[in-house]
Amino acid sequence: MDSAGPKKPDFRRLAALSSLGLLLPSSIVVGLFFGYWLDKVLGTKPYLLLAFFCLGAASGFISLLRGIRKYSKDIEDDAGKS
Amino acid sequence: MPENPDPLEERILKRIPWEIAAAAAVLAVGALFLFDWRRALFVLAGGLVSAAGFWWMKRGLGRILERKKRKAMAVGMGFFGVRLGLILLIFFIIIWAYSKGLLAFAAGFSAVIPVFLGEAVGALSQAGRWKD
Numbered sequence: 420m421d422s423a424g425p426k427k428p429d430f431r432r433l434a435a436l437s438s439l440g441l442l443l444p445s446s447i448v449v450g451l452f453f454g455y456w457l458d459k460v461l462g463t464k465p466y467l468l469l470a471f472f473c474l475g476a477a478s479g480f481i482s483l484l485r486g487i488r489k490y491s492k493d494i495e496d497d498a499g500k501s
Numbered sequence: 502m503p504e505n506p507d508p509l510e511e512r513i514l515k516r517i518p519w520e521i522a523a524a525a526a527v528l529a530v531g532a533l534f535l536f537d538w539r540r541a542l543f544v545l546a547g548g549l550v551s552a553a554g555f556w557w558m559k560r561g562l563g564r565i566l567e568r569k570k571r572k573a574m575a576v577g578m579g580f581f582g583v584r585l586g587l588i589l590l591i592f593f594i595i596i597w598a599y600s601k602g603l604l605a606f607a608a609g610f611s612a613v614i615p616v617f618l619g620e621a622v623g624a625l626s627q628a629g630r631w632k633d
Binding site for chain 2: 432433436437439440441443444445447448451452455465468469472473476479480483484487490491
């Protein structure tokens with residue numbers, strides 16, 4: 420193609436950072452809403468809300484750490500290649 | 502972060518926290534009309550916490566990647582542990598003090614999701630104009 424357009428950004432890095440940014444909030448919110456709904460259905464307010472909120476936060480945190488490890492490894496690999 | 506980040510990419514990453522705050526503000530205006538000012542305030546607060554969380558994560562990630570590998574994960578664990586602790590504390594305070602505002606806060610907190618979707622759609626719509 421022509422050279423007039425802007426340079427193609429590094430999609431991999433953007434996607435990695437976007438997914439890292441989404442991991443914790445989405446896990447917390449899913450756990451929270453699920454716990455809230457179960458509390459409403461089963462009448463256990465607020466125990467299941469707290470339990471699922473903590474589970475969501477813990478799973479989000481673990482996924483975040485895994486994501487960071489993978490992201491830093493990718494960057495090291497890229498640096499090794501160049 | 503890499504030593505020489507792409508300017509376009511850096512611009513996108515810099516504007517994301519502002520977009521999260523703006524999306525939460527729009528949601529808060531909606532909540533103001535549909536519910537009451539307290540819930541609107543909680544929506545806005547959730548969005549601001551989410552925006553600050555993303556900004557903090559991006560900044561922290563840069564610091565982690567600048568260090569040696571073995572030390573980096575320990576520092577990263579501590580750093581993100583503190584971040585998680587603060588988020589948990591905010592949610593617990595809301596659950597115990599004003600549980601009616603919890604869903605509103607969670608709605609504002611999840612404003613990050615439509616923002617990332619919007620960025621993805623925007624990036625894909627520009628894909629034809631990029632040069633390799």
